[in-house]
Amino acid sequence: MAFASSTTGSASALAPKTVLELVTPSLASILDKRLVWHRLYFPYIPDLSSLRQECASQLLLDSNTNFLLLALLSTIALDVRATPVQGHKNFREDLGNTAFRLAQEFLFGLPRTRRALLVLELMAEYRPLTLASTPQAAALSVTGDLYITLAKEVAQLSRAHSSASCLREILDTRTDVEIDNDLKTSHLFEALIDTLQWCNVIKLEIEKDASFRAAKQATVADSLIESFGFAIETLQLAANRGCMPGKAYFLFHRLASFSQLVQQVSRCSKDWKSLESLADIIVAHQTRCEQEKGEVTLAIHNLLESRDQTEQALVVSQLCEAEIHNRNLDVVGTALFYGIMAGAHSAATHELNPEEAVQVSDHIIHNLQQHEKDDPRRPPLRIFLEKFGTSRTDELERALTNFIGLCADARLQGVPYAGSTRHTTSDILFRCKDIVENNAARLKGWGALQDRVDTQLILLRECARRLEGMEAGADQPGAVAQGSLCAASAQLVRSLHRILAAGKRSVAESQRRRVASSASSGPPTTVEAEWGEAGVAGASSMDFDELLGGQDVFSDWSNWPQVEALDFSQLLADDLNWEFP
Structure with missing residues (x-):
């Protein structure tokens, strides 16, 4: 590009x-x-x-x-x-x-x-x-x-927004025999494709305005979301009546999955003061995800059943399962975020100021540190995070592994995986950032990086390589200067890799200094004995600044890729060294 x-x-x-x-x-x-x-x-x-x-x-x-x-x-x-x-x-x-x-x-x-x-x-x-x-x-x-x-x-000027109503009228007024006859003409098919295209545009619009803002601050009109929901319901009716062509199934599933995400995020934002409600949302959605996997398998079998469609059926199945997995990640992440804010927010208002997310981190960590994991007196927030947050790191790693696997193995008619560029690059970058942030929070609160940090470093490194592999020439010198989103995203992932690797090195070096200084005054000890084989697992009573030797690579925001402050023209200059340490 x-x-x-x-x-x-x-x-x-x-x-x-x-x-x-x-x-x-x-x-x-x-x-x-x-x-x-x-x-x-x-x-x-x-x-x-x-x-x-x-x-x-x-x-x-x-x-x-x-x-x-x-x-x-x-x-x-x-x-x-x-x-x-x-x-x-x-x-x-x-x-x-x-x-x-x-x-x-x-x-x-x-x-x-x-x-x-x-x-x-x-x-x-x-x-x-x-x-x-x-x-x-x-x-x-x-x-x-x-x-x-x-x-x-x-879309509005061309009256594409009325396509769902047109499709619904056809479905409501035609018998199954008439539907079969309509499928032989272009009328029903055009209405269905127009509805898919309309939904795709609205998805882009909703994503553009998505945030953790209060409802009255949101810029996406409720009527737009309602229109999107009606269109998805209509497409589902068409699919149930056998009108969904196999070539359009993945887009339909992707749009339907996004509709569910919008609904769940909306529920979380309305019930964010109640940990019990947030827990119910997570459990119900996870149950729905398991049901959906079976529905997808059946639908793909019915739509792509011929022998020459076997390859496409396998690929669509992989993509749909990845969509379900990523949606669940986002729902759980949203609920955890609101749960944490609820635990730190003492005001009676039901609105959440986004600036508070930055201000309350020290308060949250302090409260969570007051009780051990098996302490029966630990607060509800601690129990909530233990129940739903513990496995989220594994799920983040799985999302990256799914992406790497698609890039490595997936082929369609001999063509290697080529995901939608803007969506795929931003999604992988967000997952990688999430992993690094989780390590930063754990280090600040409990004096240790996650025990799978070595695996995470490998995943970040491989994601950067695979992002470059998604686009011809993205791994060549000057690719960023030529405007490659894949190359630029890969470089940002590498910057996250450097932050996490530097944090690990700083912690390990601080621990070695601590072991050396205490060797003469106490029983022999080693970094591995206290921190595990990776030199990072476990907990420490050391001060956060002491752990990092006065060099806090996590809290210094100048080290992080900044969304608002990111000068893409600097990246396009292509004069920075983005190599791995």
């Missing part, structure tokens, strides 16, 4: 090539085969060869959108790790610059069509740097929400 160059010294800049000149019929056929993973997330991506033929016919009412879509899909396909395509010297650069020019025309005359909506979805998920011609613009394109905002506007 590269941001466009507003000026270039190449000959092609003087005489720009058209998309049809760049993407020949034979090349379109080759590139189309690389989009098999992308069609799991966007099943309404058209066939590239057919799209090129439409563009060449010059009979399109909205030709610019289709030319841009062809250019975008071709550049996305080039990012897939596969045998390099044979093209002229500046092929990738010319294609990117062509997309840049077409995208400018597209935005200033924004169409109201399904394909225009797809263009915005693809730019938001895979090519946010399409319109960026400088590192500073690249930073804004990655952190901004222009494409999502425009997608929502196009």
Whole structure:
């Protein structure tokens, strides 16, 4: 992925090539085969060869959108790790610059069509740097929400939001026989695909505004969430009546899973003062997850039962199970967060100020330190955290292991795993950050890192490598400077790895100094005897600053990747050393 160059010294800049000149019929056929993973997330991506033929016919009412879509899909396909395509010297650069020019025309005359909506979805998920011609613009394109905002506007202006009502009317007024007949025509299928696309746009909008804010502070309108819920219910009805095509099942499941997440987070935010209610939410959701796994297995068996669909069925099953696992992680994490805040929040209000999450950490740790694990007098919060928080670290590690496994082994028609770029990179980065934060909290409160810190360091390191492996060229020098989200995310994961590794080294060195200083005044001891084989397990009575030898790599926020303060243009300069220690 590269941001466009507003000026270039190449000959092609003087005489720009058209998309049809760049993407020949034979090349379109080759590139189309690389989009098999992308069609799991966007099943309404058209066939590239057919799209090129439409563009060449010059009979399109909205030709610019289709030319841009062809250019975008071709550049996305080039990012897939596969045998390099044979093209002229500046092929990738010319294609990117062509997309840049077409995208400018597209935005200033924004169409109201399904394909225009797809263009915005693809730019938001895979090519946010399409319109960026400088590192500073690249930073804004990655952190901004222009494409999502425009997608929502196009969806509303094109009345895509009414697609769910149209689909519901068909399902409510047709018999099963009539439904079967409708499936042979395009009417029902188009209504179903339009509903999926509408839901995908709303998912992006809800994710954009998601936070731990009070309900009255939230910017996502309740009506939007209600509309999303109605659409998901309608899609579920369609699936129950056998109307869901196999190629669209993963997107449907992904959207339905997100709908459940929104519901559970909403419940947590309403009942956050009650540990009992939060515990009920966790238990009920975990039960639902187990039921859902069986439902997914049955649905995939029915939809993808032919022999030539076995590979796709296996992949979709893996992806759906990962979605369920990650959703449960988020629900448990949300409930634990609210539970901790409830234990530290003494005010009578039922609203939670986000700034308090930073201010109460010392108070929480102090209270939890007052009782041993087997103390019958320990407070309800301690019991709540023991019951639901103990296994969360294992589940975080499993989420990273699932990702690594997909990257290592999953193939579709010979194409290696290519997850949705923006979602996958942000999700893995968040999980890695969560692991490092958990270690920081444990060290501050109990004087020890987690006993699986060595495994976690390996997982972080491997995740960085696999993120780079998701995109062609992301592991090459200069990839970040060219605007690769996978390369930039991998570097941020490496920074988290360095923080955790530095913390481990500091703790181990402090312990060695302590053992050496006490050797002459007491019985012989070793680091391993007190801290375990890794030199990190167990608990210590030492002061936090003493443990780190006065170098607190965790509490010094300048060491952490900062979301608000992160200057992506600095990353794009590509002059930093991101190697592992």
